Amino acid sequence: MTPIVPLDENVLLKMDYFMPTLSFKDRGAAVLVAHCKSIGVDSVVQDSSGNAGNSVAAYCAKAGIKCEVFVKDGTSPKKIDMIRAHGATCTVVPGSRDHCADVCREKVEHEGVYYANHVYNPFFYEGTKTYIYEVYEQLHRIPANIVVPVGNGTLFLGVLHALEHLLESGCIERMPQIIALQTETCDPILRAAEQGQKEPAKITPQDTIAEGIAIGRPMRGKEILEYVYKYNIRFIHAPEDKILDARKALALKGVYCEHTTAANYAAYLAYCEKYGPTSDCLITMCGAGLKSDH
Numbered sequence: 042m043t044p045i046v047p048l049d050e051n052v053l054l055k056m057d058y059f060m061p062t063l064s065f066k067d068r069g070a071a072v073l074v075a076h077c078k079s080i081g082v083d084s085v086v087q088d089s090s091g092n093a094g095n096s097v098a099a100y101c102a103k104a105g106i107k108c109e110v111f112v113k114d115g116t117s118p119k120k121i122d123m124i125r126a127h128g129a130t131c132t133v134v135p136g137s138r139d140h141c142a143d144v145c146r147e148k149v150e151h152e153g154v155y156y157a158n159h160v161y162n163p164f165f166y167e168g169t170k171t172y173i174y175e176v177y178e179q180l181h182r183i184p185a186n187i188v189v190p191v192g193n194g195t196l197f198l199g200v201l202h203a204l205e206h207l208l209e210s211g212c213i214e215r216m217p218q219i220i221a222l223q224t225e226t227c228d229p230i231l232r233a234a235e236q237g238q239k240e241p242a243k244i245t246p247q248d249t250i251a252e253g254i255a256i257g258r259p260m261r262g263k264e265i266l267e268y269v270y271k272y273n274i275r276f277i278h279a280p281e282d283k284i285l286d287a288r289k290a291l292a293l294k295g296v297y298c299e300h301t302t303a304a305n306y307a308a309y310l311a312y313c314e315k316y317g318p319t320s321d322c323l324i325t326m327c328g329a330g331l332k333s334d335h
């Protein structure tokens with residue numbers, strides 16, 4: 042279990058960077074790699090903005106499974122170092138994050154290696170569901186507002202699957218308000234949600250310091266949008282020029298998170314400006330600060 046700590050009277054932080062590889066992706070990777078092991082997979086490939094690849098590399102190392110991770114150039118060097126430290130091959134691909142995924146998928150198609158991918162593989166979501174189960178066990182309730190970043194939506198979908206499970210089981214009476222965020226320069230789901238579209242908007246991602254959520258073509262976009270309309274989920278931009286301020290504000294309260302994670306807090310502050318003060322809000326601290334220091 043990762044701790045939940047109060048930031049102030051309105052905000053609770055779930056410290057998911059307390060995981061072994063310093064990001065929440067361990068939740069999904071632990072389950073996914075256990076599945077690979079159970080079906081006799083001995084070699085996997087994965088594409089990642091860094092953290093998911095880091096987690097898959099670590100759990101593969103523990104399980105004795107060979108691993109190659111594709112990342113785009115410009116990925117935080119610390120994440121690349123960690124992937125290699127676990128004995129995995131880290132292949133750096135020039136171009137966008139989406140292109141990097143295409144290069145990896147080509148290898149899967151042509152060489153038949155197992156695609157231990159966090160976006161497609163359903164076992165990964167069984168892991169990210171534990172985020173909500175833990176919150177329920179720790180607080181004996183679910184906070185009224187939950188802030189979730191959306192890149193490929195692996196945490197978002199895990200959160201929604203688990204909340205539906207709690208709802209159907211009678212553990213909670215209503216869905217909390219989910220506050221989903223994307224960056225101003227890469228927001229295909231936010232734009233689609235604003236226009237009531239069923240598919241993610243076609244965009245060309247521009248630079249952002251929130252590398253973990255810079256996904257221009259989220260493969261489960263349709264599924265994410267179905268949840269958005271079903272539960273009146275609100276989307277908000279993390280203002281690019283406020284991310285570093287948010288990181289500093291968190292650090293001054295003893296919480297040192299990575300840039301992408303500071304975007305969660307920047308988006309929460311933007312949400313409060315738009316909708317008014319928002320109390321009883323849970324924000325995830327997905328990745329550790331040392332990962333994006335460069």
Ligand SMILES: Cc1ncc(COP(=O)(O)O)c(C=O)c1O
Binds near residue numbers: 093195253254327
């Ligand atoms: C720190 C951090 N936050 C958020 C995300 C968003 O991930 P997803 O939308 O796939 O759950 C990532 C993905 O790599 C990440 O590394």
